Amino acid sequence: MTVGQQPILELQGITKSFGGVEALRGVDFALYPGEIHGLVGENGAGKSTLMKIIAGVHSEFSGRFLIDGKEMHFRSARDAHAAGIAMVHQELSVAPDLTVAENVFLGNQPTNALGLVQWRRMAREAGEQLARFGIDVDPMARLGDLPIGLQQLIEIARVLFSGARIVILDEPTSALSPPEVERLFATLRRLREEGTAIVFISHFIEDILLVSDTVTVFRNGRKVAETASAATSKGALIEAMIGRGGEALEHSYADDxxxxxxxxxxxxxxxxxxxxxxxxxxxxxxxxxxxxxxxxxxxxxxxxxxxxxxxxxxxxxxxxxxxxxxxxxxxxxxxxxxxxxxxxxxxxxxxxxxxxxxxxxxxxxxxxxxxxxxxxxxxxxxxxxxxxxxxxxxxxxxxxxxxxxxxxxxxxxxxxxxxxxxxxxxxxxxxxxxxxxxxxxxxxxxxxxxxxxxxxxxxxxxxxxxxxxxxxxxxxxxxxxxxxxxxxxxxxxxxxxxxx
Amino acid sequence: MSSETALATGRRARGLAPFLRSQMRNIAPFLTLIFLSAFFAFASPSFATLDNLGNILTQVSVTGIIAVGLTFVILCAEIDLSIASIANVTGIAVAYFTLQESYVNIANIPLPGAVAIILSILLCALLGLVNALGLTVIGIPSFIMTLAMMQIAAGISALLVRGQIAYKVPDMITTLGSGSVSGIPWIVIVAAIMLLGGHLVLTYTRFGRYVYMVGGNREAAEYSGLNVKLILGAVMVISAVCSGIGGMLGVAHFGSAQQNEFDTYLLDSIAAVVVGGTSLFGGRGGIGNTIVGLFVLGVLNNGLDHVNIDSFLKILIRGLILLAALVINVYAQRLREKAAE
Incomplete structure (x- = not known):
């Protein structure tokens, strides 16, 4: 489906080491507009490191970094943000003492000519955005008073609606209940239709298979497989991830x-x-x-x-x-x-x-x-x-x-x-x-x-x-x-x- | 400054540039010191002499004694604004318990020298304990708690001397504050011993490790089963006792005990610790940094006297140097955090 199309993001031969320990070794990675790209691998396999490079958090690495075919070098997360890249980190990063609306608009609250925050407009727009996501909360409620799962959904919503062209989600579903996960996936699919490129990291391989178009597997800092999601299975992915018979390790606990x-x-x-x-x-x-x-x-x-x-x-x-x-x-x-x-x-x-x-x-x-x-x-x-x-x-x-x-x-x-x-x-x-x-x-x-x-x-x-x-x-x-x-x-x- | 820090960062950061960046907190104050020394040596022939080195050492001694305790406090990411007031009240107390000349019009209580010294130390320890209880049991932020204590200690000072000046302190204090042994002032020796002691405690004892860990991540320290409140409380008491010792020797050094005579020591002590590179966010730095900070301040204050400069401008220059140090301090923290990503 992506043949002939230009990747929105392309990484070539990325190598990154921390104090002599190589976290990534010669990784190639391409992301196309309108694609949900799943990323799996054991902890320490290099997924997060690669995403932090894309999001501008790590600025020192070797290899080529291209956006729309043009070579770029981000010096900070702000540079990445300006280039349309947004990331939801694994750890919740919200301002619990601010209202829901303030969190949604964190950093770019709507202001009037005098530079004063337009509270009513902010609340209304935040409410509308969250409603698109199926979240029905009072935009003026204090965020910290909401359940953790809802807080995480709001954080994800903020990033998804920030207008970014490339969205990276690192373990977004770990604190979400099944219906919340459904809502998240529906939104991701809608954004995909609009041409957003999404990277989705998760340990829940079922989730990855359900929502992504392509899956890339990392092991020990190397990319070991890249395949269409439709053409693979959970067992095959686990095997690629850990390099040994995976089936026996993952117990579904569906049975008594x-x-x-x-x-x-x-x-x-x-x-x-x-x-x-x-x-x-x-x-x-x-x-x-x-x-x-x-x-x-x-x-x-x-x-x-x-x-x-x-x-x-x-x-x-x-x-x-x-x-x-x-x-x-x-x-x-x-x-x-x-x-x-x-x-x-x-x-x-x-x-x-x-x-x-x-x-x-x-x-x-x-x-x-x-x-x-x-x-x-x-x-x-x-x-x-x-x-x-x-x-x-x-x-x-x-x-x-x-x-x-x-x-x-x-x-x-x-x-x-x-x-x-x-x-x-x-x-x-x-x-x-x-x-x-x-x-x-x-x-x-x-x-x-x-x-x-x-x-x-x-x-x-x-x-x-x-x-x-x-x-x-x-x-x-x-x-x-x-x-x-x-x-x-x-x-x-x-x-x-x-x-x- | 701590060798362990250098070792750990050295292992991580291969290559000179990352190493220098992670060590900026330690390098910058040192470069400042070298630069200032070179500048004054060039600007004034009387600066770079052995005599003047002695002067500088003597001038920073009281600040140094107070800064030992303050280093512990700042390493825990707290602050103590009552140090100068506690120094003042302890100095006044030791004079209050000493027989004064007949022309001194203070209704004091003369006691034997040893008793006077013990009572004075108990007084500053007690004030430190009040700081500790306010911070840990009641939960008042140290900034506010010690601000109140600053006023309380000043109040006690005022009540003891009632605007008068006392001159006599116990003989031992007089010797340590203004005497010297084979040419070296006792006060310099005391400051050196206290700085060394502080360094040993911070680097080689379990308590010292706890101080760094509490400063590095208080939540994690609590989840590791450390008694964080006890450690914070101990640190406040240590700070007050160091201040008290500095105050007693200071009074002997100045030759008089009176209200407000330590006021400049609050800023000087904080400046020494922070200019030296100890992190205001806690967990990084140490006595080594404080020593460099003391020398930076000492060289600056002393050097400005050697060159022809408007004495009112000196105050502004000191303020600017402190600002520069704060910028470096915060910046160094950010570089480190970035390196740890």
Whole structure:
């Protein structure tokens, strides 16, 4: 369909390295107007790096960069923007304290002759734009008050309607519910009809196959395949991505899965009648040693608050916590850590130090175990090195700044912080969100391994697959209340969705 | 300045240009120092002498002592505006607890020297603790909290001296503030020891690491199970105690204790830390940077006295230099963030 047409964007022999680590090696990439181009690959395969080059975020690389056949060199994201390129990043970047309308028009609010913002016009136009997207919200509502999924849709809408000719979407669907994904896809198809070129990165290969015309597969910084979406299958793509038999790795969880007999081992955590205004109501449960307890629920069901209470970051209005039978009221996260509780929050940005080397990221939670007063850098590096080897963190260089690692490897570092001296209770929020199949499996194996070591593990997720792949027992949280427990019975994605 | 930073960035940034860019925070103040020294040495024959080096060292000592604690605070991405006031009130307190000459008209409480010193240090530590509690327990931003403390400490000073001037301080303080040993002023030695101590704590202790991590990403520090409030509180107390020590020695150095005599030290100390290249956003920099910053300010203040220049213009020049340092500081942060992408 694209034969003979001139690509709107063409990259030739792109190579980019970070401190001697090659993230991209000689990649060619072409994008045509009116095309939705899917991009798949494991974390660290180079997708995001390539997109950041296109969006002007990385300005130093080698290779040719052509737009409409003309060679260009962007020095900043602003240059790329001026050339009609817009990108929705994986991490939400909205202004939660501003109104919906202000967010939609961020940076180019309509003004009158005096330079004053025309609020009424802005609200009306924002409402119209969002309605085109099927979003019905009050344009003057504070954005931060809306559910995360809706916030993300609004951010995507802003970029899609910014008039860009090339739109890059990095994992846009991870926080969206199925109907929201449908709406997004309908809009993408409409924009395609209007001639916009769209790059769509996702770990949800079904999504890619559903919406894209062409798929490109990356592996280890190289482009390994480019094919028409109609001519390929999920299995074939996974195989190309990871270079080994992919079928067995991706479990669809459509069928019933039998949960094991509940364990009667020691109760590590007992939560009784926990309540937090508007977020949690009378939540009671227990977590046992050597068991993975899954807590499933939709975005905003109170999972996040629950995990923060367990780690002493939030204080509940009422209710009690007991660790190993002792009642606890955590005054700080340090108190929770000392009591043997560890948390990996859903956002890696929140728990890692991007400008510090990997080893300092790993050792920060255990410094008081290895040094009373003076630091012991050699021991610190040794411990980090062991974790890096054990969790197969790539590149295996403990002195590298954390920001140079790919998302999946950063997630492993986030886990590694807690594993040198394993806690009694490990709370994981969305442990595999935004990760590719290979990294996901690595994390799943790490968690299973920890379970056999006798840790009590709680996995909170809004993705049924995550909970199903890990949990021995599953609780369903709905609007802050526990509504269903699955134990010693068949469970499937459908049953979970139904319960929530 | 920290060797670890240099090591980490050095490994990442191959090639000279990226390395220099990532090290701009450390290089720029150093170049400024060399440039200023060369300029004044050229402009005035009396500048580049050993005697004058001694002068500069003595002149920056009080600022240096105060700046040690302030470096901790700024590394945590907080600020302490009460340093000069706390220095002043501590200096006045130590005089208040010392027997004054009969012509000094202050209703003071004479105590033995050691007791006077301990009480004064307790006073500044207490004021620092109030700062700490306001910041961590109540949650008042440090900018506002220490602004209030600036006024509170000034108020206590005013009540103690009531517009009078005290002259006597305990003998030990007199020696450390204005005495010297084999030609080297004690106050320079004390400043050097405190700067070295600060550097050792920041670089080689667990607490120092926590300070950098809290400054680098406070949220992540909390999610790593650090007691962030405790660390921030400790840093505010350290700052107040350093200020207090600077204040006591300063009073001995000036030979008198009176209201408002430390006012210029607030700006000088902040300038020393920031001009040296410690990031206002926290997590980057250190005592090494502060030392370079102190020398930049010291050379500038001293050098301007050696060349023939309108003394009122000096104030403006200092302001402009501070502005330039702020621009570099913010710019260096941006370059680093860009390099980390």
């Amino acid at each position: 899965l039998m949960l094991p007999q509940p364990s009667d081992s020691k109760v590590v955590l007992r939560v009784d009648q926990l309540s937090l205004s508007r977020s949690l109501q009378d939540v009671s449960f227990e977590a046992r040693a050597g068991e993975v307890l899954g807590i499933y629920g939709f975005m905003g069901c109170g999972q996040q608050e629950l995990s923060r209470i367990l780690f002493g970051k939030l204080k509940p209005d009422s209710g009690t916590l007991a660790v190993d039978g002792t009642r606890k009221t955590f005054a700080s996260t340090a108190a929770a850590r000392r009591a043997g509780v560890a948390l990996v929050p859903e956002s890696r940005r929140d728990m890692l130090f991007h400008q510090e080397p990997v080893y300092k990221n790993i050792s920060i939670s255990i410094l008081d175990r290895i040094s009373a007063l003076l630091l012991k850098p050699v021991q610190e590096r040794d411990i980090a090195k062991r974790q890096v080897d054990q969790l197969q963190i790539r590149p295996p260089v403990v002195g590298l700044d954390l920001g140079m690692l790919s998302g999946g490897n950063q997630q492993k570092v986030a886990l590694a912080k807690w594993l040198t001296y394993p806690p009694k209770l490990l709370v994981l929020c969305e442990p595999t969100r935004g990760m590719d199949v290979g990294a996901k499996n690595d994390v799943i194996n790490i968690v299973r391994d920890l379970r056999t070591k006798g840790l009590a593990i709680i996995v909170l997720s809004t993705e049924p697959e995550t909970v199903l792949s890990l949990a021995d027992r599953i609780l369903v949280l709905k609007r802050g209340a526990l509504v269903r427990e699955f134990r010693n019975e068949p469970v499937s994605k459908d049953r979970l969705l139904e319960a929530a």
